[in-house]
Amino acid sequence: MGNSHAHGHHRKFRNNGNVPSPDKTASAPSPSQPVPPSIYQPEHPLIPNSSIHASSMATSLPYSHVDSALRALAAQAEGFGRCAIGGLHGPIYYVTTLLDDGPGSLRDGCRKKEPLWIVFEVSGTIQLGSYLNVSSYKTIDGRGQRIKLTGKGLRLKECEHVIICNLEFEGGRGPDVDGIQIKPKSKHIWIDRCSLRDYDDGLIDINRESTDITVSRCHFAQHDKTILIGADPTHVGDRCIRVTIHHCFFDGTRQRHPRVRFGKVHLYNNYIRNWGIYAVCASVESQIYSQCNIYEAGQKKIAFKYLSEKAADKEEASSGCIRSEGDLFVIGAQAGLMAEDGEFCMFHPSEYYPTWTIEPPTDSLKQVLQHCTGWQCVPRPADHPLAAQ
Template sequence: MSFLPYFDVDESLRGLAGKAEGFGRHAIGGLHGEIYYVTSLADDGCGTLREGCRRKEALWIVFEISGMIELLTSVRVSSYKTIDGRGQKVKLRGKGLQLKECEHVIVCNLNFEGGRGHDVDAIQIKPNSKHIWIDRCSFQYYSDGLIDITCQSTDITISRCHFARHDKTILIGANSKHIMDRCIRVTIHHCFFDGTNQRHPRVRFAKVHLYNNFTTNWAIYAVCASVESQIVSQCNIYEAGNKKSVFKYLTEKAGDKEEESSGAIRSEGDLFLNGSQACLNTNKDHLEECVLKVDEHYTAWTVQPATLALKQTIKMFAGWQDVPRPQLGFS
C-alpha cells in the first residue's frame, strides 16, 4: 500500500496527527489528550459522540460500537479533537458536524448519510476555524452542502473522501461580500466525486490546491472559480458524462470593489476523459499573476501523474475504509 499518500498513518492510533498534506498539514487533533470511547449510539448523554465533542479538553475520540447515530441537532466540535472512526462503521444521519471557532480538528473514517431539515450540511466549518483535516469519509444525501468552508476558516485539507448522490458538494466562500475570506486556504486531494452535480468545489476568494482527485459525471460543472479565487488543478482526472465543461467562471463583485470579477484556474497535468473540455483562461500572464504558487506555501505533497491506474486507486481507497483500529498510544 505504499502508493497511498500517507500509508504509514495507521501504524499507531495517534500516528494520524500531523500527517495531513497541504494547507491542513499542521492539524494535530487530540494528539495530547486522553482517549474518549464512544459507547452509545444515542444523540446525547454519557458515552456519546456529542458528549466527547463538547468537552473543552483535548480528546482522541474512538468508537467501541458500529451503527447509526441519529443527530437531532448539529454536533458542535470543540478544539483539539480527533473523531476517529477506524475500526468501526459509524454513520451519522439527521444533522452533521459543526466546526465553529475551533482549531486542530481531525475527522477520519466516518459515513455521513442523509441530512434532514432546511440548510443542513454534513460538515460546516465556520467561522474562524483553522487547522482542520477531513480524511477517508463518505458523504451523501444532505439537504444542503456536504462540506462548507466559510467565514475566514482556513488551513484545511480534505483527503481521500467519497462524495455521491448529491447536488452541492463543497462550497468554499459563501458570499461575495465576505472579503475577509481572502485568507481561506484549502487542499483537496485523492477524493472521488462520484456523479455529484456541482461544486467540486465552488470557490470565492480562497486559494485552493486540487490534486489527484477523480471527478466524474457532473451535471452542471466540475470546478467553479468565482470572485478572486485562485485554484490550481494538478494531475486530476475529469471524466465527463452528458455535461462536458469542466471549469466554470462566475463573475461577482467583491464587497470592496466596483468592478465584477471571476477567479482563475491553472491546470497542470490534468487528464480529461470522455470528451471533457477544460475551457480554461488562456492568458498565461494573467494566470501567473493571479493564481497561487503552491510551493510558496508548502514544499512537499504526494502527487502522481493522472492515469487510468490512478483513477482506479482513487475509487478503491476514497471514503470510509474497513480498516482495524490501530494500536492505542503514541507513535
C-alpha cells in the same frame, strides 16, 4: 472496501524550473505504461507553475503509515491542513452509545474543552437531532467501527486542530444542513477517508475566514452542491481561506468540486466523473490550482466554470482564476479554461508547503481512488505512548 495502495517502483519528482503555458494541460501517460506515484518537491518554491522530472526513489500513495498507531494521524495531512494535530495530547474518549447525547455519546465527547482522541466501541447510525458542535483539539476517529451520522451534520465553529477520520455522512435534512460545516474562523482541520452523500445543502462548507484545511481520500456521491468554499461576495474576509483537496472521488455529484470564492485551493490527484453542471467553479477572486486530476465527462463536457461576482469592497465584478497542470480530460471532457489576466498573481502550492504526494492521472490512479476512498474497513490501531514532544 479494502485499504489497499498502489505498489511498484516509486519516484521523487522535483521542479526543474520549466514553466509551461498555463492554459494548456500536460499530456497524460498511457494507461498501458503506468507511472508510479511521487513526492512533489519543487526546487524553486516561488515559480508560478512547474513541470516535473524523475530524480530518485520515493514513497507510495499518501498516508500509508498513518494506520501504524492510533495517533499517527496527527500532523500528517498533506497540504494546507498539515499542522492539524487533533486530540494528540489528550486521553482517549470512548464512544459507547449511539444515542445523540448523554454519557458516552459522540456529542458529549465533542463538547468537552480538553483535547481528546475520540474512538468508537460501537458500530451503527447516530441520528443527530441538531448540529453536533466540535470543539478544538479533537480527533473523531472511526477506524475499527462503522459509524454513520445522519439527520444533521458536524459543525466546526471557531475551533482549531480537528481531525475527522473514517466516518460516513448520509441523509442530512433541513435548511442549511451540511455534512461538515466549517465556519466561522476555524483552522487547522483535516477531513480524511470519509464518505459523504445526500444532504439537503452541502456536503462540506468552508467559509467565514476558516482556513488551513485539507480534505483527502473522501468519497462524494448522490448529491448536488458538493463543496462550497467562500460564503458570498460580501464576506471579503474569506480572502484568507486556503484549502487542499486531494485523492478524493467525486462520483456523479452534480456541481461544486469545489465552487470557490476568494480562497486559494490546491486540487490534485482527484477523480471527478459525470458532473451534472460543471466540475470546478472559480468565482470572485478565487485561485484554483488543478494538478494531475482526472476529469471524466458524462453528458456535460465542460469541466471548469467561471462566475463573475462583485466583492463588497470593489467597484467591478470579477471571476476567479484556474490553472491546470497535468490534468487528464476524458470521455469528451473539455477544460474550458479562460486566459489568465496578466496582472493577476496566481499562487503556487510550494509557496505554502514543501512537498505533496502525486502521481500522473492514469487508469491505475482511477482504480485506486474508486476503491480506496471513503469509509474503509480498517482496524483501530493500538495506542502507543507518545514520544517526548
